[in-house]
Amino acid sequence: MGTTVGFLYPGYSAEDDYPVFEGLLGGRVRLPLAHTLMREDAHRVDALLDVGSAEVLAEGARLLGGRGVDAVVWACTSGSFVFGWEGALEQVEGVRRASGAPATSTSFAFVEALRHLGARTVAVAATYPEDVAGRFARFLERGGARVVSTASRGIVTAAEVGTLAPDDVLDFVAAGDHPDAEVVLVPDTALHTARILDGLEDRVGKPVLTANQVSVWAGLRLAGDTAPRDGLGTLFRTETAVPV
Known part of the structure; x- marks a missing residue:
């Protein structure tokens, strides 16, 4: 089974x-x-x-x-x-x-993944508008994380997020990193990341968690x-x- x-x-x-x-x-x-x-x-x-x-x-x-x-x-x-x-x-x-x-x-799942990795200090690279990204940061903080930076791509629709090319995703996540962050979080299930998970980590040099x-x-x-x-x-x- x-x-x-x-x-x-x-x-x-x-x-x-x-x-x-x-x-x-x-x-x-x-x-x-x-x-x-x-x-x-x-x-x-x-x-x-x-x-x-x-x-x-x-x-x-x-x-x-x-x-x-x-x-x-x-x-x-x-x-x-x-x-x-x-x-x-x-x-x-x-x-x-x-x-x-x-x-x-x-x-x-993001909160549990951080606990599993023993990480607390994070950067958020969000495709969302700024106000929605801020709500995610507050949710993480309620779960015990320390959010040192929040980058917002400002995309309104999931449909548009789903069209982002892998190179664009790599660039956006790298730009959303912060030197004090142990992990970079990418919180949108509308974003294609399954094929580039190791590539994202190679690019930023630290763990990356995607939705x-x-x-x-x-x-x-x-x-x-x-x-x-x-x-x-x-x-x-x-x-x-x-x-x-």
């Missing part, structure tokens, strides 16, 4: 990262997606609160639960952290109840699959958690 982690993914932008992860993880891992409703594609707080609403997520969670998944991840960073820490916890609990499987979200990467990592851990893997960045190579 293999491991199956289901993902609630809003709309269509970088959903093709997940088949890439399946291939990189080997033949015993399945990462099915349920595309959730996105009434408006906008990195704007009111639109994001709708994207992550309980009724929208419950519909997709029930679908994934019917497929017998081992865990479920709400794979939308901005659609979770905009609810704040307590609201994001309630959101995950709703997904768990609707799916009948252990659940988390990309926002919490789809931490979503897959956290989902696998929830499902009981903690085996280290190569080719997916420092996070997947790090075998045991380091106390923070």
Whole structure:
């Protein structure tokens, strides 16, 4: 038997990262997606609160639960952290109840990934507008991180984020680094990063955590699959958690 982690993914932008992860993880891992409703594609707080609403997520969670998944991840960073820490916890609990499987979200996956690496001081390279990027920084700080810089690309729609070429992503993440940061965080599941994780770390010379990467990592851990893997960045190579 293999491991199956289901993902609630809003709309269509970088959903093709997940088949890439399946291939990189080997033949015993399945990462099915349920595309959730996105009434408006906008990195704007009111639109994001709708994207992550309980009724929208419950519909997709029930679908994934019917497929017998081992865990479920709400794979939308901005659609979770905009609810704040307590609201994001309630959101995950709703997904768990609707799916009948252990659940988390990309926002919490970033926090857990930092704890796993034993890192606290971070730089954020966000594709979002500045106000939304600031909300992510505050969520991280609530989780114990120290955010030393926040770079904002200012892109409003997930559709546009999904069109960014690999070289553009490499340049943007490198520009968002900070000399005091132990790790660079790239918090948008609309951004294609599955094929360039090691390239990102080679470019900045330190661990880089991207949204789809931490979503897959956290989902696998929830499902009981903690085996280290190569080719997916420092996070997947790090075998045991380091106390923070």
